[in-house]
Amino acid sequence: MKPKASSEHEEHIGKAGGKITLRADDYPQWYQDVIREAEMAEPAKVVKGCMVIKPHGYAVWEKIQRELDGRFKATGHKNAYFPLLIPQSFITKEAEHVEGFAPELAVVTHAGGEALDEPYVIRPTSETVIGYFFSHWVDSYRDLPLLINQWANVMRWEKRTRMFLRTTEFLWQEGHTAHASHEEAQEEVRRMLGVYGDFAEEVMAMPVIRGVKTDSEKFAGALQSTCIEAMMQDGKALQAGTSHDLGQNFGKAFNVMFQTQSGARDYVWQTSWGVSTRLIGGLIMTHSDDAGLVLPPRLAPIHIVIVPIFRGDDERSRVLAACAKLRDQLVDIDIAPPRARYRDFLEVVVDDRDMKPGAKFYDWERKGVPVRVELGPKDLEKDQVCVKMRVDSEAGKGKEFIPTAQFLATVRERLTKFQDALLAAARQRTLARSVELNTWDEFLRTFAGEQSSFAWCHWDGTRETEAKIKEQTRATIRCIPLPGQGPAPEPGACILTGKPSPQRVLIAKAY
Structure with a gap:
């Protein structure tokens, strides 16, 4: 086995991958470079306007899903799934809705070698098809409120695309609810906007402004749309989530009626709300730097990478055994915040690849792993670890040499401070601009x-x-x-x- 490093703690000099453009030079290109170098996604060149979400990027989406899904269920919503294909006649039933989406629709006209009697639209959003099923599920005020969420993919034929931010196909969740009164529906709209705003700030460390869209910018077919808006590092806004008051528009279009407590018949009051994989784009542009991706710990697929440092086979076996022991001690630590709806154990990787430590440092830095730990023979002798945070903060500047027991006892606090520091920096940037x-x-x-x-x-x-x-x-x-x-x-x-x-x-x- 060839030596791994010329010194016990070696910093990488040179380039192990492609170049990342400086933000100040070309912000849009920087964004694409960060995605590429972090192996988050790549363009699906054989399918125009689409992307392939790679494992590291999809792992972030899974964490977003888990956290939001818990919040939805805590507010009484249940998950369901509806068809990808929607009869074209459904889309045309709500005039404002079809006008708003007409340019973006992808239409299926043939299947099984034959022309269809009625074309299908590939789901751009599901208000229409869900309205149809609601009309069969709701008959009495006792059936309300009906609180449904769907995790799905949608397709909107975009002319200008950018990975995560705007692609022809993307992943999202869409909540759809029906209520007996407008007041109940409006309360639902506000509640779910609050869920999105709290998630953005508490989990993504991304500050947002909560507000109401103008009539020109509201969702097609809604009475009113509310939103959360976040500032990216270049001063531009990202609409990160929306919650819509649909009034009775879709209830009337699909005859979703119920018997009120007084015995009269009335149309339901509906809402819809959603966020998508564009949250990952917002995450990238809120926190990342010229060295690559930066991830808040609560959404990082890997919290800690342990890089063994050794020369030759004799040191290798001892160091790798110590790395494995440290990993086993770390993965038992629950870092979920107080009152969380789930347990969140540390995700730890021992990088034992046959490559120089400096190249590993470079690779994990670009992937945004919050904490890097280096472990070599001298560290074993001193019962210490060498720790480097992805971004310097009060939790650690540069490399720190810490007794192993102290590191184990304080790693949860370290990650909490890292999360808080990212939010504070983003808030300060928003205030400054x-x-x-x-x-x-x-x-x-x-x-x-x-x-x-x-x-x-x-x-x-x-x-x-x-x-x-x-x-x-x-x-x-x-x-x-x-x-x-x-x-x-x-x-x-x-x-x-x-x-x-x-x-x-x-x-x-x-x-």
Whole structure:
């Protein structure tokens, strides 16, 4: 066996993989490079606009699923599954809905070698087909509320795609509920928006603004749409989740009626809400750096990688045995936060590949593993470990040499501090790039070229002004903030027209 390193703790010099473009040089290319080098996904070149989610990327999605699924079930929702193919006539039953989705639909016209009597649409979203089944499941107020969630894939024929953020096929969850009153439905909309907002901040370490979409930006067929908006490192916004008040629109379209307590017949009040694999794109752009992917511990598929350092076979056997022992001690540690709905044990890998330690360091850094542990003969003699955090923070700067027992006793706290530090950094970045603008000249300077910030501005509430702002700057009204989510409400003058405005709204360029 050839020697593994020229010194016990060797830092890698050189490049083991492809180059990652600097964020400051080309942010969009940096994003693609990080995904490639972390082996998160790759374009599915044989299927236009689609992607292959690789094991490391899919493991992140599985963690997102597990955490959200627990939160959904804790609020009374049950999982179900509905057909991928939807009769085209279903899509046309709700006029606003079909108009909103028409350009993105993929239609199946032939199957089994024959033309279909009626074409099917590949699911772009499921309000219509679920409305059909709700009409068969609901008859009385006693059947309500009906609280359903579906984990599925959907297809929207996108012209311009970007991995995780916007692809022709993507993975998501879509909640669909039916209620006896509008008040109950509105409460559901707010509850699920809260679930998304709490998840983004507590688990993704990604701060968000919670608000209401303008009528121009709301979901096709909804009375009102609410959303969470997150700032990426380039100042652009990412719509990270939505929760919709559908009113009785789909109830009327699919005749979803129930007998009220008074004996009358009425249409149900419905909601829908969803997040998708674009959350992974948001995760990447919120935390990653010029060295590659950075993952918050609560979503990291691997928390700790142990890299053995040795020369020759004599040292190899002793070091690998010690690495295995340390791994076994670590994997018994539960790092789930207080009051979590599940246990979350440390995921630990011993990297015993036949390659130099420096190349391993480089590889795991690009994959965003929060903690790297190096273990060599001198460490065994001193009963210590060499620890390097993926991002320097109060939990550790540079390499630290720590007694093994102390490391085992404090690793949970170390990961908690790492998670908290990522959220604090993202909050500070959002604060630093948020501005209140009062004149159109200020607005034009803020959004010149590719620049973006979170701009809090007055708007006169008209579609015409909203469209002009977008046309002239490519910035859009991301949301009308809910109470406590933006500047205190105050009357003012519209940033473009000077007409009266009751409060400031959030404007930014967006993904």
